[in-house]
Structure formats: C-alpha cells, structure tokens
Amino acid sequence: MKKILILLLIATFSFSSCEKDDICDANTSTTPRxxxxxxxxxxxxxxxxxxxxxxxxxxxxxxxxFNESATGEAKYLTNGTTISIPLKTDANSTTYNFILNSGNSNPTLIDIDKITFNYTRNDIFVSRACGFKTLFTFDPNNKYVHTAVPESKLLKWMQYISVEKNNIDNENETHIKVFF
Known part of the structure; x- marks a missing residue:
C-alpha cells in the first residue's frame, strides 16, 4: 500500500510541473492598427x-x-482605397509622412502631407502566450495635426480628414476617412 501511495505521489508531482504550450493563436486579437x-x-x-x-x-x-511579395521600392507602395498603419505603443503620438505619387519622375507631382495622431494608450493583458495589446483613444481636444511638406507649401493633397471612430480597438472598422 505504501509503495502505491509513493508511486501516486511521484506521478502527481511529475505531472504537476507540466504546462500547456504557450503559443499565441493567430486568431487572437492583438494591438490594432x-x-x-x-x-x-x-x-x-x-x-x-x-x-x-x-x-x-x-x-x-x-x-x-504594403506589398510583402514585392521587391525594392514597390513593397512600400499601395494603390488601394484602404490602408492600415501601426501607432506607437510607447508614446502618445505617432507622426507619418503620406507621400502621394511616390517615385514619380516629375517632382512637382509628388505630394507629401504630414499627420501627427494624438491619443492615449491602454494596455490590456491578453494571455501569457500573447502578452499585452494596446488600445488607443484619440485625444478629444487634439486628435491630429495635419501639415503640408514643406510647411511653406499652401496646398495639402489631403483636403479633409474625418475621424470616424475615437476608439481604436479593432481593425474591422474604418477609424479615419481622408478626402482628396
């Protein structure tokens, strides 16, 4: 009887140290763009x-x-109607230059607008395997700053920007609409 009890105790301790695999499922929601x-x-x-x-x-x-299968400069170019871009998870603002007609041989046709997105961050624990994700909320008083590059340029190619969703918590909806 003692041998069986000792055997059960050894088996219990050896199996209690096993853990399930810490693999983050690809379908798990992470920091949205x-x-x-x-x-x-x-x-x-x-x-x-x-x-x-x-x-x-x-x-x-x-x-x-934007095009992982492309090579050279083409991998950074898009010609669609929708883009998804990351925001910084370690700062309360992110600045991007949006270059329309990038690489055009006529420099007068290249337009650059600079936008700084301002937001607050909220880190949410997802799981041990996936870690944390960051959710963003646009600053209600100063959602973005939009300038032309160079700043002396009077016209911006983005003529109007509309913030559609103040909370950026998933990638299944449009957060910003740009009219040009």
Whole structure:
C-alpha cells in the first residue's frame, strides 16, 4: 500500500510541473492598427484609389510595407482605397509622412502631407502566450495635426480628414476617412 501511495505521489508531482504550450493563436486579437479609407472630395460617398502612396514614420528611413511579395521600392507602395498603419505603443503620438505619387519622375507631382495622431494608450493583458495589446483613444481636444511638406507649401493633397471612430480597438472598422 505504501509503495502505491509513493508511486501516486511521484506521478502527481511529475505531472504537476507540466504546462500547456504557450503559443499565441493567430486568431487572437492583438494591438490594432489605424484603418484609413480614402474618398473622392467631389463625391464624398465614393472611395478613391491613392496612386503610389508611401507612408513613412517620422525618424524612419523606410516606409510601411504594403506589398510583402514585392521587391525594392514597390513593397512600400499601395494603390488601394484602404490602408492600415501601426501607432506607437510607447508614446502618445505617432507622426507619418503620406507621400502621394511616390517615385514619380516629375517632382512637382509628388505630394507629401504630414499627420501627427494624438491619443492615449491602454494596455490590456491578453494571455501569457500573447502578452499585452494596446488600445488607443484619440485625444478629444487634439486628435491630429495635419501639415503640408514643406510647411511653406499652401496646398495639402489631403483636403479633409474625418475621424470616424475615437476608439481604436479593432481593425474591422474604418477609424479615419481622408478626402482628396
């Protein structure tokens, strides 16, 4: 009887140290990116494709990768109506240069607008495997600052910016609409 009890105790202690695998499921919601849709300024209900849009974060030398399968400069360009870009999880603002017609051989056709997004952050524990995710809320008094580059330039290619959702907690909805 003592041998069986000792055997059960040894088995219990050896199995109690086992843990399930700490793998974060790919379907688990993580820190959401900012979703921006582009619209036609003359017909506000019509989506409009951007042409060779490149988005570069302040202090960065390379743009956001929109085409992972492309090579060279093409991987940083998009021609769609919607983009998703990350916000900084360690600061309360993120600045990007939005370069329309990037790489055009005629420099007068390249337009650059600079936007600083201002927000507060809330870190939420997801799981031991996935860690934390950050949710963002736009600053109600100063959601963004929009300037042309260079700042002496009078016209911005983004003519109107509308914040559609103040809380950035998922990527399934449009947070910002840009009209141009």
């Amino acid at each position: 900012l979703v921006i849709e582009f619209y036609n300024i003359t017909n506000a209900s019509v989506l409009k494709n951007v042409t060779n849009l490149k988005v570069i974060g302040e202090g960065m030398t390379e743009g956001i990768v």
